[in-house]
Amino acid sequence: xxxxxxxxxxxxxxxxxxxxxxxxxxxxxxxxxxxxxxxxxxxxxxxxxxxxxxxxxxxxxxxxxxxxxxxxxxxxxxxxxxxxxxxxxxxxxxxxxxxxxxxxxxxxxxxxxxxxxxxxxxxxxxxxxxxxxxxxxxxxxxxxxxxxxxxxxxxxxxxxxxxxxx
Amino acid sequence: xxxxxxxxxxxxxxxxxxxxxxxxxxxxxxxxxxxxxxxxxxxxxxxxxxxxxxxxxxxxxxxxxxxxxxxxxxxxxxxxxxxxxxxxxxxxxxxxxxxxxxxxxxxxxxxxxxxxxxxxxxxxxxxxxxxxxxxxxxxxxxxxxxxxxxxxxxxxxxxxxxxxxxxxxxxxxxxxxxxxxxxxxxxxxxxxxxxxxxxxxxxxxxxxxxxxxxxxxxxxxxxxxxxxxxxxxxxxxxxxxxxxxxxxxxxxxxxxxxxxxxxxxxxxxxxxxxxxxxxxxxxxxxxxxxxxxxxxxxxxxxxxxxxxxxxxxxxxxxxxxxxxxxxxxxxxxxxx
Numbered sequence: 103x104x105x106x107x108x109x110x111x112x113x114x115x116x117x118x119x120x121x122x123x124x125x126x127x128x129x130x131x132x133x134x135x136x137x138x139x140x141x142x143x144x145x146x147x148x149x150x151x152x153x154x155x156x157x158x159x160x161x162x163x164x165x166x167x168x169x170x171x172x173x174x175x176x177x178x179x180x181x182x183x184x185x186x187x188x189x190x191x192x193x194x195x196x197x198x199x200x201x202x203x204x205x206x207x208x209x210x211x212x213x214x215x216x217x218x219x220x221x222x223x224x225x226x227x228x229x230x231x232x233x234x235x236x237x238x239x240x241x242x243x244x245x246x247x248x249x250x251x252x253x254x255x256x257x258x259x260x261x262x263x264x265x266x267x268x
Numbered sequence: 269x270x271x272x273x274x275x276x277x278x279x280x281x282x283x284x285x286x287x288x289x290x291x292x293x294x295x296x297x298x299x300x301x302x303x304x305x306x307x308x309x310x311x312x313x314x315x316x317x318x319x320x321x322x323x324x325x326x327x328x329x330x331x332x333x334x335x336x337x338x339x340x341x342x343x344x345x346x347x348x349x350x351x352x353x354x355x356x357x358x359x360x361x362x363x364x365x366x367x368x369x370x371x372x373x374x375x376x377x378x379x380x381x382x383x384x385x386x387x388x389x390x391x392x393x394x395x396x397x398x399x400x401x402x403x404x405x406x407x408x409x410x411x412x413x414x415x416x417x418x419x420x421x422x423x424x425x426x427x428x429x430x431x432x433x434x435x436x437x438x439x440x441x442x443x444x445x446x447x448x449x450x451x452x453x454x455x456x457x458x459x460x461x462x463x464x465x466x467x468x469x470x471x472x473x474x475x476x477x478x479x480x481x482x483x484x485x486x487x488x489x490x491x492x493x494x495x496x497x498x499x500x501x502x503x504x505x506x507x508x509x510x511x512x513x514x515x516x517x518x519x520x521x522x523x524x525x526x527x528x529x530x531x532x533x534x535x536x537x538x539x540x541x542x543x544x545x546x547x548x549x550x551x552x553x554x555x556x557x558x559x560x561x562x563x564x565x566x567x568x569x570x571x572x573x574x575x576x577x578x579x580x581x582x583x584x585x586x587x588x589x590x591x592x593x594x595x596x597x598x599x600x601x602x603x604x
Contacts, residue, residue: 129403133350136396156385164392164425168418171399175411230381231442 107148114141132170139163151229284377288366296517300328303563310567338506346503347404354401355504355511361393362518369525370444372535372547383444384436387526388429391481394519395421398490398500401512405503413499416574417483417490423581424480424487430589431474434467434596435459435530448534455538460531466596471531473585473592475558478523480577482516485566489574524558525551 114137121134139162146155238246301316305323308315320326342351365387367377380386395418402414438459439447451458460471480487491499501512528534532554535547572580 129347129350133396133400152380152382153385156382156389159389160385160392164389164395165422168392168395168399168422171396171403172415172418175399175403175415231385 104148108145111141111144111148114138115145128174129171132167132174135170136163136167139167146229149229153229153231153234281377288363288377292363292366292514292518292521295521296514297328297332299517299520299559299563300331300513301325302560303566304328306560306563307567310564332510335510336507340506340508341503343406343503345406347406350400350404351503352508354397354404355508355515357397357400358394359397359511359515359518361391361397362515362522364390364393365519365522365526368444369522369551370448370529370534371551373445373449375548376445379443379445381441381443384432384442384447384526384530387522388425388432391519391522392425394515401504402500405500407503409496409498410500410502413490413496413502416496417500420480420483420487420490420577420581423578424477424585427473427477427581427585427589428481430586430593431470431477432526432530433593434470437593437596437600438462438467444529444534447530448536451533452536454540455533458531458533458536463596463599466592466599467531469588469592470596471527473589474527474531475561477581477585478527479562479565480581482519482523482562484520484562486569486572487577488566488571489577520559520562521555524562525555527558528554 118134118138118141122131122138125131125134139158143155143158143163146152146158301324304327305315316324316327318324318327319330342348368380368383368386370376370379398417398421399414402410402412402417405411435447436442439450441447447459455461459467461467479485483490490496491501496502501509504512528551533550534554535551537543537545537550
């Protein structure tokens with residue numbers, strides 16, 4: 103049962119991720135990106151991390167993607183201009199191919215040992231709100247606080263930039 | 269029976285889904301009729317009186333039949349695929365909220381341990397559906413309406429989430445059933461009357477912000493008829509328009525039901541000697557009461573301006589929610 107869900111979700115994620123870059127219409131790209139992020143959230147549910155799944159939907163599929171749609175609609179981009187020189191396309195293919203070769207080599211060289219914890223199933227109550235909160239506010243308190251300060255600075259910066267007169 | 273055993277969960281889910289769908293349809297038909305009646309009586313009119321005999325009770329059924337039979341028009345310049353998809357996305361976002369509503373102590377779609385959070389997350393689908401509808405219509409009024417709706421819903425999500433956190437803090441869990449069970453034994457145990465005045469403030473903020481979430485007056489500027497014709501669904505006709513309508517009324521019920529669950533004791537009776545009346549009646553009754561307040565407000569208050577709307581959200585609701593959250597946190601810690 104789990105395998106079937108995994109395969110279906112993977113197909114959706116791969117398909118929609120490809121459509122993000124293949125679609126000419128930026129709105130369609132964003133909508134496919136939303137689909138990809140939603141399916142990723144479903145993956146998190148299967149990995150026993152419902153909290154992360156909800157966060158994924160709220161932050162990415164909800165807030166950030168709505169902002170993306172907003173900006174694209176405001177700029178009123180209808181279609182990305184086609185064309186571009188043939189040499190550019192050839193160059194793109196070469197770079198992408200090299201990238202794939204590099205990734206394949208790296209992935210092959212990193213053999214994951216069976217007891218590394220990557221392949222172990224997660225312990226009971228692994229992704230619950232309580233456990234995520236506990237880890238975040240004890241072990242990773244400093245990074246968490248630094249990240250919040252960074253976001254605060256970003257918010258203040260955005261307000262300062264947007265408002266001509268404070 | 270043994271053959272069906274492994275699929276029992278699936279069958280039960282499908283049965284529950286069909287039940288919720290029927291409930292939603294009946295509720296929407298009733299609520300539309302009620303809305304017309306309430307508005308009429310507030311304005312000293314009678315409203316629909318003819319169809320079906322008693323106070324025109326079957327008026328909305330007749331209207332729904334008319335909508336189903338109407339021609340489905342897609343504008344020539346619209347993005348056909350997105351235009352068709354959008355109403356269903358909005359509807360799914362509304363219907364998915366029903367999955368975690370506890371109708372009774374043993375009647376809930378799924379009592380997941382992030383229940384409250386799930387609702388906040390899944391309602392963001394509605395925003396995407398609305399933006400899609402507005403953009404795909406290729407009509408400037410629809411686009412304006414959709415953008416207003418998105419800006420408003422994304423902003424008001426924050427006070428909604430922050431005020432929902434207060435009962436979560438008091439219950440120490442996000443599971444809807446546990447939150448309801450913690451409020452057993454009389455109305456003074458309901459979270460709205462606990463830790464006065466913080467939870468009362470949270471309830472009020474939640475209720476007002478949820479009005480904006482479901483685009484109801486005084487926050488209905490996304491479909492302000494006087495300036496935008498009808499907002500994001502101006503190009504929709506027939507059944508697709510009806511689906512938008514159904515989703516809107518479904519959302520009204522979902523936000524009211526969440527308020528009833530986390531603040532008003534869910535399926536618990538207000539007095540323990542009234543416990544013999546089954547839970548779903550209390551739950552639906554409380555939710556319907558809040559829906560009636562929504563209707564009442566719609567026909568009493570004027571619509572806010574866009575800048576006033578944003579002012580209310582960011583400069584009044586948000587600071588109050590944050591202060592509230594801190595104080596309730598302190599209350600919970602001191603209480604032990």
